[in-house]
Amino acid sequence: GAVVSQHPSWVICKSGTSVKIECRSLDFQATTMFWYRQFPKQSLMLMATSNEGSKATYEQGVEKDKFLINHASLTLSTLTVTSAHPEDSSFYICSAPHPQSYGYTFGSGTRLTVV
Amino acid sequence: DAKTTQPPSMDCAEGRAANLPCNHSTISGNEYVYWYRQIHSQGPQYIIHGLKNNETNEMASLIITEDRKSSTLILPHATLRDTAVYYCSINGGSNYKLTFGKGTLLTVNP
Numbered sequence: 001g002a003v004v005s006q007h008p009s010w011v012i013c014k015s016g017t018s019v020k021i022e023c024r025s026l027d028f029q030a031t032t033m034f035w036y037r038q039f040p041k042q043s044l045m046l047m048a049t050s051n052e053g054s055k056a057t058y059e060q061g062v063e064k065d066k067f068l069i070n071h072a073s074l075t076l077s078t079l080t081v082t083s084a085h086p087e088d089s090s091f092y093i094c095s096a097p098h099p100q101s102y103g104y105t106f107g108s109g110t111r112l113t114v115v
Numbered sequence: 116d117a118k119t120t121q122p123p124s125m126d127c128a129e130g131r132a133a134n135l136p137c138n139h140s141t142i143s144g145n146e147y148v149y150w151y152r153q154i155h156s157q158g159p160q161y162i163i164h165g166l167k168n169n170e171t172n173e174m175a176s177l178i179i180t181e182d183r184k185s186s187t188l189i190l191p192h193a194t195l196r197d198t199a200v201y202y203c204s205i206n207g208g209s210n211y212k213l214t215f216g217k218g219t220l221l222t223v224n225p
Contacts, residue, residue: 004158006158034212034213042217043202043216043217043218044153044159044202044215045215046212046213046214049212091156093159095158095159095213098161103149103161103164104149104151104161104213105161106151106158106159106160106161107158108157108158109156109157109158
């Protein structure tokens, strides 16, 4: 139980376009979702925290106008990378608190390549 | 903010116990110790967590020192599939943001 489904698993887009990544909690309600970015051979870096029905909270140095986060329902949070540039190419991962424990459940990640 | 310190890499022979250390000297009284692992190009997988008592589940054991400033994750019988980056993290529980240090790359050798 407590599965977070993340789509797409990989995407290639052209510079200047926007890409939307979705994370769905399949069998539980996620009032909070965390979004991470991971560059090759590096650790996960927390980008922002999305809360259902309210504005997301961004970590220092993360551009909120570039990385749009929407958490419109208790089972869906989206991250939109706007006006993508090659330096935005990365592995993006979402996570939600596990409902029956104090742990966190992660999505499978999205590999974004901007060309 | 490096809340945890882990060795960058470790090796272990298949079938042997893997003991992964983590230092978290700035942990506060209400913060838990979490362990996750990440196999290449996948999302992290929860392993175990604890507050102050030692914990065991079907995947691993977690030993936390009495002063809570360090902990050790034990994989009792490592297999090749346990090769991954293991992250130790501390935070206050669900809905608190979970941040990661650099982790330990565990390589299990045949």
